[in-house]
Amino acid sequence: MQNLNDRIMVLYPGDQLPQMTTDAIKIYLAGTMDFGSQENDWQTKFANGVVQLTDPIKGILMYKTTRFVIFNPHVPPQNQEAPDLNNPEFVQTMQWRMQMQDMADIVFVNIMNKSKSPVPILEFGSNLRSGKMIVRCGEQHIMYSQIRLYCEKYNVPLLNGTANVKDILLMMGSFVSKFQQDNPQNPGLPS
Numbered sequence: 352m353q354n355l356n357d358r359i360m361v362l363y364p365g366d367q368l369p370q371m372t373t374d375a376i377k378i379y380l381a382g383t384m385d386f387g388s389q390e391n392d393w394q395t396k397f398a399n400g401v402v403q404l405t406d407p408i409k410g411i412l413m414y415k416t417t418r419f420v421i422f423n424p425h426v427p428p429q430n431q432e433a434p435d436l437n438n439p440e441f442v443q444t445m446q447w448r449m450q451m452q453d454m455a456d457i458v459f460v461n462i463m464n465k466s467k468s469p470v471p472i473l474e475f476g477s478n479l480r481s482g483k484m485i486v487r488c489g490e491q492h493i494m495y496s497q498i499r500l501y502c503e504k505y506n507v508p509l510l511n512g513t514a515n516v517k518d519i520l521l522m523m524g525s526f527v528s529k530f531q532q533d534n535p536q537n538p539g540l541p542s
Contacts (some may be wrong), residue, residue, distance in 0.1 A: 355402050358418045364426055364444045368454060375418035376523070379452050381474035382461035382487075384425055393461055394423045402515030411520060422451040452478060457523055462488040462498065464512055479505050485522050487514050 352369075353361040360375070362368065368377075378401075380394045398421050405414045426444065434441050452458055458478045462471040472494060478484045479501060488498050489512020502509040508522050 354396060358405065358416075359398070359402055360419070361421045362421050362451070363423055364447045366447075368420065368451075372418070372420050375420045376457065377422065377455045378457045378459055378523075379422040380424065380461070381452065381458050381478065383463040384468055384470050386396035392425075393463070393478040394425045397421070397459075397461075397516055397519075398423065401520070404517055404520055411517070413524060414520060414541070419508045419524060422455060424448045431475050449477075454484060458484045459519060460484060460486045460488075462486065462492055462494075464489040464491040466492070474529040475501075479507065479517065484508075485519060486510065487519065 352364045355361060358375075360369075360372065380397060383393065385513060401419055401421065404410045405417060405419070407415050424444075424447075434445075435483070436442060452474070458474070458481060460478065462475070462477050475486065475498065477485075485508045486502055487510040488495055488500065491512065492498070499509060500508070510518055510522060
């Protein structure tokens with residue numbers, strides 16, 4: 352667990368969600384995890400972007416008092432072996448990922464253009480009907496056409512590959528009424 356400031360917390364595989372976070376917007380960072388790629392650390396860049404955009408002085412007005420919990424499933428590989436159900440560490444990490452996707456208010460699926468990882472497509476498919484997914488995928492990705500058609504069919508917001516953290520947080524604003532409806536007594540949610 353990492354506290355980026357007094358309102359933004361990042362959880363990693365194995366971390367449990369603290370009870371005092373019921374008023375926070377929970378974002379699961381799904382998507383590309385191509386190890387060894389320069390694009391691989393997008394999750395840290397995203398979290399740092401949230402810190403900047405929620406700054407009480409320079410941030411986005413609607414998020415200046417909002418608390419966030421960011422679920423970051425990215426962990427460096429411990430070995431080069433393929434995932435195996437006989438590996439308890441792999442199984443625990445996968446169970447954590449599935450549980451945190453269920454707990455999240457927003458599942459942000461970031462599919463990088465050159466990614467060859469099957470993980471983003473798996474997470475995309477498993478969250479497609481959740482009503483809480485936002486996707487970023489560039490037209491250069493090999494599966495872009497399929498992703499776009501599915502997003503259109505299930506009314507999932509699809510941002511282009513150049514969308515930044517600010518674009519994503521603004522897109523999240525469309526989910527604000529859902530947060531307020533689910534948590535009418537929550538003063539931490541944007542209004």
